[in-house]
Amino acid sequence: MAVKIGMVSLGCSKNQVDAELLLALIVEGGYEISADASECDVVIINTCGFIEDAKRESIETILEFCQMKEEGQVKAVVVTGCLAERYREEVSVEIPEADVVLGIGKNKEILQAIRDALDGKKTVAFGDKYALPLEGPRILANAPYFAYLKVADGCDNRCSYCAIPLIRGGFRSRPVEKVVEEAKRLADAGVTELNVVAQDTTRYGEDLYGRPALPELLEQLCRVDGIRWVRILYCYPDRITDQLLEVMAREEKIVKYMDIPIQHVSGRLLKLMNRRGDAGSLTALMRKIRKRVPGVVLRTTLITGFPTESEADFFELCTFIREVKFERLGCFPYSAEEDTPAAEMDGQIDEEKKHRRAEVVMEEQYRVIEAFNASQIGRRLTVLVEGRARDGLWYGRSYMDAPDIDTKVFFTGPADCPSGSYVAVEITGTEEYDLLGRMLEVEA
CATH class of the missing domain: 3.80.30.20 (tm_1862 like domain)
Incomplete structure (x- = not known):
């Protein structure tokens, strides 16, 4: 039975790209990845260390999965990313339950670290920051479009x-x-x-x-x-x-x-x-x-x-x-x-x-x-469809909205409106920060 690896990536979009490069390395190494980290053998927490709130979220997430390891739900906890790089030895000392602490300069060594963790060996490794991989295959952690x-x-x-x-x-x-x-x-x-x-x-x-x-x-x-x-x-x-x-x-x-x-x-x-x-x-x-x-x-x-x-x-x-x-x-x-x-x-x-x-x-x-x-009411906008809110109501983003950080356009449309498609929407109203509308047609 294949070992399942889960990834929790915190922080910014740049950190997410690092996580996607890691996921590709993991698959190349013969492991199976799963979107539900709580059901995996090994959990990788790609941490953020930018500001206090982000650090707190990273630490809480590490502790959550360490507790799951104590309860036998997961076998190993791997800590990577900015918090691991910034605080280096402090992470392994303060959270000894973590099986692996890797600085960003050691991301290429993730496979060996996972193997060692499954064998019961602890890894705490840091390298040159400039060794962080910027190239290579990626497995997207978000929608495929x-x-x-x-x-x-x-x-x-x-x-x-x-x-x-x-x-x-x-x-x-x-x-x-x-x-x-x-x-x-x-x-x-x-x-x-x-x-x-x-x-x-x-x-x-x-x-x-x-x-x-x-x-x-x-x-x-x-x-x-x-x-x-x-x-x-x-x-x-x-x-x-x-x-x-x-x-x-x-x-x-x-x-x-x-x-x-x-x-x-x-x-x-x-x-x-x-x-x-x-x-x-x-x-x-x-x-x-x-x-x-x-x-x-x-x-x-x-x-x-x-x-x-x-x-x-x-x-x-x-x-x-x-x-x-x-x-x-x-x-x-x-x-x-x-x-x-x-x-x-x-x-x-x-x-x-x-x-x-x-x-x-x-x-x-x-x-x-x-x-x-x-x-914006009365305007026709191109909307990238992201999903269904409920029957007959869909949501997506216009050119005015970056993923993850900005607002949405909610619109009425047909029974089938595939995610990743581009549709024309007439804006008919507003709801707090979001726009409301009705779909006019699918755009080529």
Whole structure:
């Protein structure tokens, strides 16, 4: 009887790609994988270690499966990913029930670690971060019609609040030809939507070619047969070039959607974050993007409660949200991460105030999204079907919605509306953040 392996992958889309590379190695090694980790012989927890909430979720998940091992439901627990890399020996010392703790530089050794765990041997191994595999076959952990395409790993931006460079190392791009080859393999497997990701997607290529190469890469991705949508996530505002906007506007396959995490708009706080800009420059950038790429939907993420954030800084942020009107926005209370410069700064804000300010930001954003959604009534949108909500009611995503993080379009339609198909939907109403509509036809 084949040994069953289950994977629980936590955190961001970049971490998910690592998990999918691991799953392919596991299948190549002769193991069977199962979507239900609780029914497996071996469970791999691909952890996140980015902020406190993510670390807590990772630890709770590890402990949950260790308890299942104690009860005889699973045979071995394997811990990989960012938490394992960041805290290394601490994980194995604090959670001795884990059979394997692998740093990201040892992902290639997952098969031997599993074999040893099943033989009762414990493995705690770490290597060079830059040995993390970025290439190879993948087994998608999500629906088969979309995929994340990781074009680089690591980061050189050194934002003062962020531990990513400590965990992942410096920024390193994959060669254009390797990325395009992977896109072709994904398309051949049935993927029609590519979501281009990196810690800073707009830096892509600088380390390999001495210049930003994202526009060139996007043009080549748009030539891949079978791909219908190409979406760009994690754009750094300072690196959004005229060339990138020109390619976005020109290429039909690139959805008119741009994810630009700006974190804040106070020039003083951005400087403390080791970022550039202020409310004026960021407002000008958003206007420029909207002018160059008509119909574009802009997404951002913000941080409240960064050290020394004053009431005036927070008021400036709320004013900016009302004026710029991002169509998609997320907000997170600042998390003081050890070994980052921001954690050592004076003027730390108390937790209650950080969370309350985040709530206020989302209240401001809800008013923005209410007005935006109302403006969509009567519009015809192409929707990528994701599933059935109930008989006669389906849901999916338009070009305005990235997978996992954004809103949905719910629509009435026929008895059979296959997931992964593209349909035309007339928007007839709204429900909180989501749009409602009726299907008009299947699009070719």
